[in-house]
Structures are given as C-alpha cells and as structure tokens.
Amino acid sequence: xxxxxxxxxxxxxxxxxxxxxxxxxxxxxxxxxxxxxxxxxxxxxxxxxxxxxxxxxxxxxxxxxxxxxxxxxxxxxxxxxxxxxxxxxxxxxxxxxxxxxxxxxxxxxxxxxxxxxxxxxxxxxxxxxxxxxxxxxxxxxxxxxxxxxxxxxxxxxxxxxxxxxxxxxxxxxxxxxxxxxxxxxxxxxxxxxxxxxxxxxxxxxxxxxxxxxxxxxxxxxxxxxxxxxxxxxxxxxxxxxxxxxxxxxxxxxxxxxxxxxxxxxxxxxxxxxxxxxxxxxxxxx
Amino acid sequence: xxxxxxxxxxxxxxxxxxxxxxxxxxxxxxxxxxxxxxxxxxxxxxxxxxxxxxxxxxxxxxxxxxxxxxxxxxxxxxxxxxxxxxxxxxxxxxxxxxxxxxxxxxxxxxxxxxxxxxxxxxxxxxxxxxxxxxxxxxxxxxxxxxxxxxxxxxxxxxxxxxxxxxxxxxxxxxxxxxxxxxxxxxxxxxxxxxxxxxxxxxxxxxxxxxxxxxxxxxxxxxxxxxxxxxxxxxxxxxxxxxxxxxxxxxxxxxxxxxxx
Amino acid sequence: xxxxxxxxxxxxxxxxxxxxxxxxxxxxxxxxxxxxxxxxxxxxxxxxxxxxxxxxxxxxxxxxxxxxxxxxxxxxxxxxxxxxxxxxxxxxxxxxxxxxxxxxxxxxxxxxxxxxxxxxxxxxxxxxxxxxxxxxxxxxxxxxxxxxxxxxxxxxxxxxxxxxxxxxxxxxxxxxxxxxxxxxxxxxxxxxxxxxxxxxxxxxxxxxxxxxxxxxxxxxxxxxxxxxxxxxxxxxxxxxxxxxxxxxxxxxxxxxxxxxxxxxxxxxxxxxxxxxxxxxxxxxxxxxxxxxxxxxxxxxxxxxxxxxxxxxxxxxxxxxxxxxxxxxxxxxxxxxxxxxxxxxxxxxxxxxxxxxxxxxxxx
Numbered sequence: 001x002x003x004x005x006x007x008x009x010x011x012x013x014x015x016x017x018x019x020x021x022x023x024x025x026x027x028x029x030x031x032x033x034x035x036x037x038x039x040x041x042x043x044x045x046x047x048x049x050x051x052x053x054x055x056x057x058x059x060x061x062x063x064x065x066x067x068x069x070x071x072x073x074x075x076x077x078x079x080x081x082x083x084x085x086x087x088x089x090x091x092x093x094x095x096x097x098x099x100x101x102x103x104x105x106x107x108x109x110x111x112x113x114x115x116x117x118x119x120x121x122x123x124x125x126x127x128x129x130x131x132x133x134x135x136x137x138x139x140x141x142x143x144x145x146x147x148x149x150x151x152x153x154x155x156x157x158x159x160x161x162x163x164x165x166x167x168x169x170x171x172x173x174x175x176x177x178x179x180x181x182x183x184x185x186x187x188x189x190x191x192x193x194x195x196x197x198x199x200x201x202x203x204x205x206x207x208x209x210x211x212x213x214x215x216x217x218x219x220x221x222x223x224x225x226x227x228x229x230x231x232x233x234x235x236x237x238x239x240x241x242x243x244x245x246x247x248x249x250x251x252x253x254x255x256x257x258x259x260x261x262x263x264x265x266x267x268x269x270x271x272x273x274x275x276x277x278x279x280x281x282x283x284x285x
Numbered sequence: 286x287x288x289x290x291x292x293x294x295x296x297x298x299x300x301x302x303x304x305x306x307x308x309x310x311x312x313x314x315x316x317x318x319x320x321x322x323x324x325x326x327x328x329x330x331x332x333x334x335x336x337x338x339x340x341x342x343x344x345x346x347x348x349x350x351x352x353x354x355x356x357x358x359x360x361x362x363x364x365x366x367x368x369x370x371x372x373x374x375x376x377x378x379x380x381x382x383x384x385x386x387x388x389x390x391x392x393x394x395x396x397x398x399x400x401x402x403x404x405x406x407x408x409x410x411x412x413x414x415x416x417x418x419x420x421x422x423x424x425x426x427x428x429x430x431x432x433x434x435x436x437x438x439x440x441x442x443x444x445x446x447x448x449x450x451x452x453x454x455x456x457x458x459x460x461x462x463x464x465x466x467x468x469x470x471x472x473x474x475x476x477x478x479x480x481x482x483x484x485x486x487x488x489x490x491x492x493x494x495x496x497x498x499x500x501x502x503x504x505x506x507x508x509x510x511x512x513x514x515x516x517x518x519x520x521x522x523x524x525x526x527x528x529x530x531x532x533x534x535x536x537x538x539x540x541x542x543x544x545x
Numbered sequence: 546x547x548x549x550x551x552x553x554x555x556x557x558x559x560x561x562x563x564x565x566x567x568x569x570x571x572x573x574x575x576x577x578x579x580x581x582x583x584x585x586x587x588x589x590x591x592x593x594x595x596x597x598x599x600x601x602x603x604x605x606x607x608x609x610x611x612x613x614x615x616x617x618x619x620x621x622x623x624x625x626x627x628x629x630x631x632x633x634x635x636x637x638x639x640x641x642x643x644x645x646x647x648x649x650x651x652x653x654x655x656x657x658x659x660x661x662x663x664x665x666x667x668x669x670x671x672x673x674x675x676x677x678x679x680x681x682x683x684x685x686x687x688x689x690x691x692x693x694x695x696x697x698x699x700x701x702x703x704x705x706x707x708x709x710x711x712x713x714x715x716x717x718x719x720x721x722x723x724x725x726x727x728x729x730x731x732x733x734x735x736x737x738x739x740x741x742x743x744x745x746x747x748x749x750x751x752x753x754x755x756x757x758x759x760x761x762x763x764x765x766x767x768x769x770x771x772x773x774x775x776x777x778x779x780x781x782x783x784x785x786x787x788x789x790x791x792x793x794x795x796x797x798x799x800x801x802x803x804x805x806x807x808x809x810x811x812x813x814x815x816x817x818x819x820x821x822x823x824x825x826x827x828x829x830x831x832x833x834x835x836x837x838x839x840x841x842x843x844x845x846x847x848x849x850x851x852x853x854x855x856x857x858x859x860x861x862x863x864x865x866x867x868x869x870x871x872x873x874x875x876x877x878x879x880x881x882x883x884x885x886x887x888x889x890x891x892x893x894x895x896x897x898x899x900x901x902x903x904x905x906x907x908x
Contacts, residue, residue, distance in 0.1 A: 214395045451600065
C-alpha cells in the first residue's frame with residue numbers, strides 16, 4: 001500500500017515512539033552507564049572507562065559469574081533432559097490439547113507463587129521431610145531448604161515449562177513420517193534420534209534453552225528465597241549493585257554481559273531457524 | 286505393535302513430570318485450608334486464612350494496586366501491540382526491521398536487564414517511581430507478547446480480504462475498524478489476558494521501577510515470604526493461582542474458537 | 546470512431562524485485578466490453594488488475610480510469626471493484642453484510658443499503674441466503690456473493706481475477722454462462738483474468754494474450770484463434786500443429802511453400818518472399834485425413850497412423866509424417882464418414898483447405 005493514509009502514519013508513529021523511547025533508549029542508557037565513571041551521589045558522571053568491565057574480572061565477581069553460568073547451564077541441561085522426551089510424548093498423545101494446557105497453566109502462573117510453593121514442600125517441617133520422617137527413612141529432617149540444591153530445584157521447577165513449550169511447538173510441526181522413513185531406510189532408533197529428530201527440532205531446543213538459560217541468570221528471588229547465604233547469582237549481583245552497593249556502572253556492565261549472552265543465543269536461534277524453520281509462532285498459543 | 290511395558294513407562298514418565306509441576310501447587314492450596322500456623326500436619330479444614338486475608342488492609346490495598354496496574358497496562362499494551370502487529374504485517378516503513386527486532390529482543394531479554402534499563406530511564410527523565418513508572422514498564426514488557434500473538438494471527442489472514450475492503454471503498458482506518466479488528470478479536474482478547482497475567486505476576490521489573498508510596502502485590506508477597514511461610518500467603522497464592530487458571534481457560538476457549 | 550476508453554494503460558511498468566510483472570504495457574479498455582487478459586500463470590495479468598484497483602502502484606507509466614489519471618490514488622477512491630480469486634469474503638460478516646460493505650463505507654443510509662443489497666443478491670440468485678454466514682456457503686455460492694459484493698457498488702469496471710478457478714468443471718461452465726448474462730444485463734465493463742483459453746474464447750468480446758509482462762496479441766476471440774500473430778499465441782491458444790516450410794514462390798496475396806516434400810498454395814498475408822523459411826500452423830480440426838486408396842486430394846502430406854484417441858464426438862488421429870514430425874488431426878463423425886477409424890501403421894493422406902493455414906516467419 002503506497003497511499004499515505006493518516007491512519008497508517010499515526011500507527012507507525014505510536015509503535016515507533018514506544019519502542020524507541022521505552023526499549024532502545026533505556027538500553028542505550030545501560031550501555032552508556034557501563035562505560036562511565038561511578039559517582040556516589042548521582043550514580044554516574046562523565047568520563048569514559050572500561051574499569052567496570054575489568055572489575056567484572058575480579059576473582060569475587062568472576063566467581064559469581066562462573067557459578068551463575070554453571071547453574072544456568074545445569075538448569076538448562078536438566079530442563080532439556082526432562083522436557084525433550086516429555087514434549088515428544090505430548091506432541092504424539094491423543095489428549096495433547098488437555099496435556100498441553102496442563103503445561104501452560106504453570107507457565108502462566110506467577111513464578112513467585114510457584115517458588116513459594118516450593119518452600120512449603122522443601123522446608124524442615126515441609127512435605128518431603130515430614131513424609132521421610134513418618135516413613136522412618138530418616139531420623140533428622142534433611143536441610144533441603146536454603147541450600148544450593150534448593151536453588152537448583154527452584155530454577156528447574158520455575159523454568160521447566162519455558163523449555164517444554166518451545167520444544168512442543170517444534171515437535172508438533174515435526175512430521176512423524178520422517179521417522180518412519182528413517183526406520184524404513186534402515187536407521188536404528190538412536191540413529192533416527194541423532195540424524196532426524198534432533199536436527200529438525202533444533203530450533204525448538206535453542207529457543208527453549210534461551211528461555212531457560214537467560215532467566216536462570218536473572219531470577220534473583222529464587223536464590224533469595226531458596227538459597228543460603230552464599231547462593232548469590234548474577235541476578236542478585238546486579239540487583240545489589242543497583243539497590244545496595246549503589247554501584248550503577250558495575251551493575252550496568254554486568255547487565256551488558258547478560259545482554260551479550262542473549263545476543264549470542266538469539267543469533268544461534270536465528271541461524272537454526274534459517275536452516276530448520278521457525279517454531280516461535282506456536283509459542284504464544 | 287506397542288508393547289505394554291513401554292506404554293506404562295511412558296505414562297509413568299508423564300505422570301512424574303506433571304507431579305513435579307503440580308505437587309508444590311497442590312500442597313500450597315491444601316495448606317491454605319489447613320487449620321495450623323506452624324505444623325505441616327493436617328489439622329483440619331479452615332477458611333480462616335482467607336478471612337484473615339479479607340481483613341488485611343495492606344494486602345488488599347496492594348492487590349487493588351496490582352489489579353489497577355494490570356488492567357491499565359494490559360489494555361494499553363494490547364492497543365499498541367495490536368497496532369504494532371498490523372503495522373509490521375501491512376506497512377513498509379523505514380526502520381521496520383529494526384523495530385521488529387527490538388520487540389523480539391524485549392521478549393527474550395531477561396527481566397532484570399529490562400528492569401534496570403527502565404530504572405535508569407525513569408531517573409533520567411525525572412519520573413517519580415510509582416504508579417506511572419509501573420504502568421509504563423508493564424506496558425513495555427507486555428507489548429511484544431501481544432504483538433507476537435496477534436501477528437501470528439494476522440499472518441494467517443488471506444491478505445486479499447483486507448485488500449477487498451480497500452477495493453470496496455474502505456479507507457485504511459475503516460478497513461482496520463470493520464475488517465481487521467473484528468477478525469483479530471480472539472487473538473486480541475487472548476493477548477490481553479496474557480498481558481494481564483504477566484503484569485499481575487511480575488516481580489523483577491516492578492522491583493526496580495516501583496516507589497515506596499505505591500505497593501503492588503507480588504512485591505508485597507516477596508517481602509513477606511522472605512521472612513518465612515505464612516498461611517495468609519498460602520491463601521493469597523491460591524487466589525492468584527485461581528485467577529491464572531481462569532485466564533488460561535478463557536484464553537484456551539478463544540484459541541479453540543479461532544481454529545474452528 | 547472508437548469510443549473513449551474507460552481504462553487506459555500508457556507505457557506502464559511494474560517490477561517486483563528484479564522481474565517485471567508488467568513491462569511497458571499499452572492498451573485500452575472500452576466501455577461495456579468484456580475484455581479478457583489471457584496468459585500463463587505468472588505472466589502479470591493479475592498485476593494489471595491490482596494496478597487498476599490501486600492495490601499496487603505502477604513504477605513507470607500512467608493509468609487512466611474514465612479519462613482521469615489515477616496514479617497514487619488509493620483503492621478506496623477508485624470507481625472499480627474486484628472479484629478476488631479466492632473471493633476474499635469477510636468471514637465475520639453475513640452474506641448481506643458482505644454485499645453491503647461498500648455501500649456502508651460510502652455512508653449511504655441503511656434503507657438504501659438494504660434495498661440495493663437485496664437487488665444485487667437477487668441478481669445472483671442468492672436472495673434466500675442473505676442472513677447466512679459466508680463460511681456456511683458452498684464454493685459456487687461464495688463466488689456469487691463475491692460478484693454481488695462488487696457489482697452492488699455500480700463500478701465503472703468490474704475486475705475479475707480468475708473467479709472460477711476454485712470451482713469444479715460443471716459449476717464452472719454454469720457460472721461462465723451466468724456471468725456472461727450478468728454482463729449483458731448490467732452493461733458495465735468487465736475485465737476478466739484467466740489462464741484458461743476456452744474460458745477466454747467463449748466469454749470475451751476481446752482478448753489480450755500476455756506473456757512475461759508483455760502483450761502478445763490483442764483481438765477478438767476469433768482473431769486470436771484463427772490468426773495468431775506469433776508462435777506464442779498460436780501455441781498457447783488451443784492445440785496446433787507446426788510444420789516447417791520454405792516459400793518457393795510469392796505473389797501479393799498468394800504464395801507457394803514446400804512443406805515436407807509437397808508444394809502447397811497458401812494465402813500470403815505477411816508479404817513473404819521466395820526463399821524465406823516459414824512455420825505453417827494448422828489446427829487439428831482443419832486437417833483432413835484420407836485413406837491411400839481414396840482419390841488423391843491435390844497437394845497433400847503422406848504419413849502413417851501412429852495412434853488414435855476416441856473423444857466421443859470426434860477422433861484424434863496422430864500421423865507420423867515422412868520427416869518424423871507427428872501431426873494431430875481431429876476427425877468429426879458425420880454421414881459421409883461413418884467409419885473414421887484407421888489401423889495403426891496404415892498410410893494416409895493429410896491435407897487442408899487452402900487459406901485455413903497460418904503462416905508465420907520462422908525465426
């Protein structure tokens with residue numbers, strides 16, 4: 001349509017305004033803050049520096065980084081291991097509409113509420129310990145809550161639906177005849193998985209991994225509520241720089257690193273989509 | 286063909302995962318009716334935590350605030366998101382790809398990144414943190430979800446149908462008002478519902494952009510939960526879960542409608 | 546004494562990326578005529594409709610509707626309406642709402658809309674379905690709604706983009722007849738797009754044969770069929786046999802050409818000169834086949850029967866000529882030739898009535 005209708009102009013203006021002002025500009029601010037000097041009162045002051053990025057390399061912060069990435073990667077791996085066969089069975093089930101809705105419900109439920117629910121299950125006089133004590137398997141309640149294990153469980157529990165849904169979307173589009181063709185051509189089960197199912201569902205895997213990995217780095221309330229004193233992750237670090245330590249540039253630099261990681265994952269996603277097709281549209285259903 | 290043990294293993298696997306997803310929620314709901322403050326043993330059915338909830342002015346106020354923010358921001362986000370979906374599908378304009386890419390980045394970017402970027406922005410433009418900053422932020426993170434939901438729907442349209450409207454004498458606005466919008470309605474409502482729950486549930490972004498004078502429910506719950514388990518919170522969480530359940534259900538009905 | 550054109554294309558070009566969908570086209574559409582754009586898919590015929598409707602803009606050149614230049618004018622401000630290929634009915638509206646849409650956009654009072662919608666619906670025989678949802682209609686009914694929705698606005702030109710392509714053969718024939726009647730009744734100009742040559746020939750006053758965004762020939766169905774301007778038109782419109790020949794003698798209106806090993810007198814319509822290589826084109830129904838023992842019919846080709854296909858009212862006989870070329874001859878059953886079947890490998894004569902051939906330069 002080439003005519004200049006006032007409606008079109010207005011629509012494009014509103015949309016462009018919102019995205020530029022509330023998305024692009026704030027993100028540019030973070031980028032700017034990450035390379036400016038720290039100021040005790042006004043948070044930042046002019047003067048270009050890369051000191052904050054160097055500060056991220058200090059042993060203490062680097063340790064948090066490494067641990068966060070290890071946690072996020074571990075969470076992603078567990079979610080994938082749990083979710084991949086699950087999504088496969090789901091996509092093939094005759095009751096898949098109902099089963100899918102049962103995954104969508106926790107997906108839509110406040111993850112704070114779900115984290116809280118986990119506390120009830122894990123705490124010293126919670127469900128698990130009570131059951132184990134009653135059955136006599138243990139004499140003392142296990143210290144489940146406020147541990148690194150609890151943080152792990154919490155991340156997996158919160159983020160599992162975010163892995164299953166994109167996987168499901170990819171599996172649903174997957175034509176089972178492809179697998180049958182694989183068997184027909186003499187491939188073993190493992191070969192079919194390796195050469196047919198995995199490559200075709202790769203965009204779903206990457207989408208799911210992105211939707212688990214990135215939030216796992218940033219969900220500060222999960223370590224806050226479930227972890228012990230030393231369970232600090234990247235999200236908590238960023239939060240503390242902004243609210244407690246008041247070191248904005250350092251927080252901004254940490255956040256930029258997170259953005260960079262996101263960029264890498266999105267890039268991997270688009271490369272896989274270009275090769276194998278887009279599972280994204282089914283995500284929002 | 287299928288052997289029985291394999292089938293049983295499959296079902297067992299599905300049940301285990303669903304158990305993992307739902308057990309904590311089920312326990313939470315159960316405990317919200319448990320007549321004890323400390324023990325985890327069942328002490329009898331009670332509604333007293335719900336009554337206590339009804340008497341807790343602070344909680345109710347923050348619930349009211351949350352609902353207000355969610356209503357307002359999901360409505361505006363749906364309006365802008367609908368327009369955005371139409372614009373990206375129908376119009377060619379400079380910067381279109383950049384804007385679409387940015388929307389997608391917002392959808393994928395971790396909440397904490399968005400939270401601090403908006404915090405900085407609001408301080409830069411000297412906006413008092415509180416109601417307005419919350420609404421603006423919630424609109425922003427809901428926007429891409431609405432846009433993508435509706436874009437998926439509008440991309441399924443036969444483009445000729447919209448062209449037919451123009452051909453029959455409708456201006457661009459009339460075509461939107463009389464043809465595009467009515468055809469998009471299920472997706473619009475479903476986008477609104479998604480935005481509403483996203484807004485109602487958000488912790489991280491709100492954590493950064495809210496002010497001391499305007500308390501919303503998730504942050505209130507967060508501060509309460511940090512101090513331990515409270516039966517009122519069980520009741521409140523159950524209520525929130527019920528709201529989500531209803532929203533998903535309505536949305537599911539709409540999706541069904543759209544596919545028929 | 547040609548009337549003023551209702552649509553006029555002047556040097557119009559429309560490109561999509563690197564390909565020209567419409568390439569420097571010039572043509573006129575006259576008031577009241579049934580003009581068909583005929584061509585293979587992807588030849589740019591639909592683009593022409595979109596350019597007239599205002600759904601696409603020309604890159605170069607001018608388009609006039611009713612004498613006014615319409616470049617840049619949005620579709621809602623053009624007095625033309627389109628029947629889309631897949632009908633493009635509004636799924637959320639009833640039949641009557643669909644048909645009344647254009648009038649509503651014009652802001653006409655509801656009573657006027659109701660009566661005009663009623664009239665349009667009765668014109669396409671859908672009076673009883675006015676309140677139905679369009680989803681509940683059959684393909685043929687949807688097609689009628691699409692036509693009614695367009696004509697109710699009394700457009701200067703009705704644009705029809707392959708309106709019958711989704712219908713089965715029988716329904717298609719019926720809708721063709723109805724559309725033709727509607728055209729006579731309304732007296733408005735129809736610009737019709739199809740890739741089906743039979744449809745084009747049976748319905749149109751004039752045909753524009755297109756290929757690769759260019760016009761190959763404009764003419765009446767008879768001109769297009771009987772005197773194709775070039776090989777493309779000859780081959781695209783109907784079955785045709787192509788034989789190589791050389792002009793051996795030429796006068797102003799006659800010529801002699803050697804085809805295979807025989808000399809044939811032909812009509813010289815293009816000023817051919819002796820020595821020129823030509824293509825001699827013959828429709829299968831213009832060829833006569835006779836058995837060898839019959840009297841030799843003057844200049845003729847000789848060949849052997851390769852195959853024959855019974856078609857009900859006709860028989861197609863495939864004859865392999867001495868040069869190796871195979872020609873198809875359609876033979877009609879009549880009192881003179883009750884038995885027109887041949888044995889395979891039987892030798893036969895093939896000939897035609899002088900003047901029925903089309904001679905084109907071989908280049």
